[in-house]
Amino acid sequence: MKYVGLPVTNLSRPPNSEYHRVLAFGFNPGLNDYKVVRLVTIYRQHYIEVEVYSLSTHCWKSIGVLPTWIISMDWSFGHAVSNGVAYWIMRAEKDYSFHLVSLDTGSEVFEKVLLPEATWESLNVDISNDIQPYKESVCLLKSELDYRIDIWVLQERCLNKLHTVWFPGRSPVPLGFKTNDEHLVKYRKHGRCQYLAIYNLQTKMSTACLKI
Structure with a gap:
């Protein structure tokens, strides 16, 4: 078995803040490279940072400019990588709607997909939910x-x-x-x-x- 230790993160966080960090790991076939995505959300402060680790360069790269819509969201649950795209479920603070948020580790472009309203009520309940790669x-x-x-x-x-x-x-x-x-x-x-x-x-x- 082989393993590689990740270098120290470039991300910081405000002192005395409640935060959540989540990692997503997977292979990007277009780049023939393994990627790790780290998402840090600071609760109630509209503060999010994202960085991507590349095995080929063995270093972290901060995603400097985030879309404005993601700043008002909090990570809710889940992390998955499929075909080089990292996914999370995030909740909008304004209307408590749930979204599948993605980051393409190649183009570094964020996207979001609104989850069907039929799923929202149970996603607010403390039961087991998850996201996983499925086929392509x-x-x-x-x-x-x-x-x-x-x-x-x-x-x-x-x-x-x-x-x-x-x-x-x-x-x-x-x-x-x-x-x-x-x-x-x-x-x-x-x-x-x-x-x-x-x-x-x-x-x-x-x-x-x-x-x-």
Whole structure:
């Protein structure tokens, strides 16, 4: 196994501030390079900094000019990289709307996609949600309290619900994809007992893996 230690960050933060930092790591096939994106948000201060690490240069590069719309957002959850594009879910402070925000690590261009309003209410609840690479795109894995996970996939700058996964237990937690069509999930059954299961999106069948 090989590894590379990351150099010291260039980012700073105001003293005595509440902040959140999140990393996203992935491969950019267009540049044939591995990238790490670091996003730092300072809560309630409209302060965001972003920098990108390149394995080929072994250094961080700060993204100096950010779009004005991102300054009024807070990181909400998730981090994923697909085809060299980093993604997060962020919430606008003005109207509490949720957006899928992306940064192309090659062009260093930010974009945002408004999430369907049908997802907003459960995203405000403290349950397990995530975003993951899916095939050539990215998906939102939205856990519901009624034994299901909804899978929303980014297609042509819109998120469309493609699958609903039901489980024979409560509190399903999405863990990502084993293959393009096999979704790995943790759920509870019989009190506190937890299980791992694989759900096949093509056959719509789930297979219990093991008790944990």
